[in-house]
Amino acid sequence: MTKIVDKIDSLSDLISPHRDLQKPIYNWHSFKHSYSKALVDNLVHEFGLRKGSWVMDPFCGGGTTLLACKELGINSSGFDILPFSIFLSNVKTREYNLEKLSSEKKKFDRSKKISLHIPSLTNIPIAKKAFSTSVRNELIQIKQGIEEISDSTTRDFYNLGMLSILESVSNTSKSGGFLRIVEQRVRIGKVKEVFMNKIESMISDVQKFNEAMKWKNIDVSASYNDAREIDTERKYDAVITSPPYPNRHDYTRIYSLEMLFDFVKSNDDLKKIRYETLRSHVEARKKYNSGDYVKSARLCRLIGRINKNGTNNPRIGEMLEGYFEDMYLVMREMSKRVKKKGKIALVISNVRFAGVNIPVDEILSETGEQVGLKPRAIWVARYRGNSSQQMKEYKRKPSRESIILWEK
Numbered sequence: 534m535t536k537i538v539d540k541i542d543s544l545s546d547l548i549s550p551h552r553d554l555q556k557p558i559y560n561w562h563s564f565k566h567s568y569s570k571a572l573v574d575n576l577v578h579e580f581g582l583r584k585g586s587w588v589m590d591p592f593c594g595g596g597t598t599l600l601a602c603k604e605l606g607i608n609s610s611g612f613d614i615l616p617f618s619i620f621l622s623n624v625k626t627r628e629y630n631l632e633k634l635s636s637e638k639k640k641f642d643r644s645k646k647i648s649l650h651i652p653s654l655t656n657i658p659i660a661k662k663a664f665s666t667s668v669r670n671e672l673i674q675i676k677q678g679i680e681e682i683s684d685s686t687t688r689d690f691y692n693l694g695m696l697s698i699l700e701s702v703s704n705t706s707k708s709g710g711f712l713r714i715v716e717q718r719v720r721i722g723k724v725k726e727v728f729m730n731k732i733e734s735m736i737s738d739v740q741k742f743n744e745a746m747k748w749k750n751i752d753v754s755a756s757y758n759d760a761r762e763i764d765t766e767r768k769y770d771a772v773i774t775s776p777p778y779p780n781r782h783d784y785t786r787i788y789s790l791e792m793l794f795d796f797v798k799s800n801d802d803l804k805k806i807r808y809e810t811l812r813s814h815v816e817a818r819k820k821y822n823s824g825d826y827v828k829s830a831r832l833c834r835l836i837g838r839i840n841k842n843g844t845n846n847p848r849i850g851e852m853l854e855g856y857f858e859d860m861y862l863v864m865r866e867m868s869k870r871v872k873k874k875g876k877i878a879l880v881i882s883n884v885r886f887a888g889v890n891i892p893v894d895e896i897l898s899e900t901g902e903q904v905g906l907k908p909r910a911i912w913v914a915r916y917r918g919n920s921s922q923q924m925k926e927y928k929r930k931p932s933r934e935s936i937i938l939w940e941k
């Protein structure tokens with residue numbers, strides 16, 4: 534049995550990104566499903582990593598691990614299968630030429646509205662509801678301006694600026710695992726102003742970050758790789774990551790606005806990515822065979838109880854089976870890619886369906902042993918409430934969010 538260290542108060546605040554809301558670059562895009570820079574700092578310290586060490590994040594999301602490592606002089610590789618996450622992680626961790634950034638800003642400041650042929654956005658259903666016609670047209674004008682920037686690094690920087698204001702100028706709000714339709718919040722003709730303010734603050738962030746940065750030539754990049762089958766020759770000193778939780782959140786829906794502007798041509802393209810994501814939601818499909826995986830007897834019993842109690846979606850049991858099978862593959866990859874005595878930290882949350890609590894942290898910790906990982910501890914960071922439906926039907930029983938630690 535893995536030692537469960539209950540409850541480390543100093544961690545409860547570090548496990549979400551909210552304390553980085555004012556931090557230059559960390560706050561460029563509100564990637565809600567990340568943790569804080571301070572958590573990565575703590576883990577780097579705990580693992581005894583130093584300048585020149587290599588860290589891997591196989592679910593790099595908003596790029597927090599990579600950016601925090603860069604600040605500490607540690608090299609890192611991030612992987613993800615959502616093109617927007619790969620883009621976001623790269624743009625947040627690159628070096629910029631401040632003169633180029635500022636001179637493009639002057640061009641935008643000067644540019645007048647010109648009447649253009651406005652192409653339509655990808656036919657993703659949410660696109661129609663998300664933007665009024667005028668906001669959509671303003672965004673497309675900005676996008677066309679960005680496309681004229683010849684330097685690709687500067688162009689990506691401006692593109693991220695635009696993608697990062699989408700939520701605030703749309704009729705949507707990312708809340709929990711959904712993209713909700715809400716009332717329009719931006720006045721007509723104001724999108725460019727919102728965009729220019731964003732770019733201005735991003736440029737000032739680059740300046741601040743560069744002034745504080747102590748190291749040069751840190752190797753950092755994010756690229757496409759499925760965490761269940763990672764194509765890399767490198768051996769890492771540590772893995773610091775957080776996979777999707779088995780709570781049905783679907784990143785291809787939550788980040789669909791960002792995706793439709795730059796990364797997919799049709800709703801079918803988006804669906805294709807959705808089906809390939811880790812089986813943490815019911816629409817993801819089986820992609821790999823797990824070979825030697827031995828399913829946990831405890832998990833089988835718990836899924837049996839969920840199926841018996843019944844849920845509002847009959848595919849929850851199947852989703853949970855798929856999730857743990859996929860995570861076995863992820864742990865096998867992590868085990869292959871870390872050096873002997875290498876360290877792994879994985880942030881995860883337990884979940885509850887039909888009144889049955891699934892101790893995701895304990896089951897994963899034990900499953901890690903099947904792939905040669907030695908469980909070191911489970912640090913409990915905080916307890917989270919349950920969905921209102923779960924509370925009404927099965928009373929309050931908070932689920933813990935924790936950090937699983939292994940050593941190779």
Ligand SMILES: C[S@@+](CC[C@H](N)C(=O)[O-])C[C@H]1O[C@@H](n2cnc3c(N)ncnc32)[C@H](O)[C@@H]1O
Nearest residue numbers: 567568592594595597613614615759760810811
């Ligand atoms: C919880 S987020 C990661 C948060 C990240 N550590 C951060 O601080 O921003 C999970 C990420 O896993 C990605 N993902 C889902 N399925 C994947 C897979 N099979 N391989 C790699 N990444 C995947 C999602 O696109 C999402 O970006």
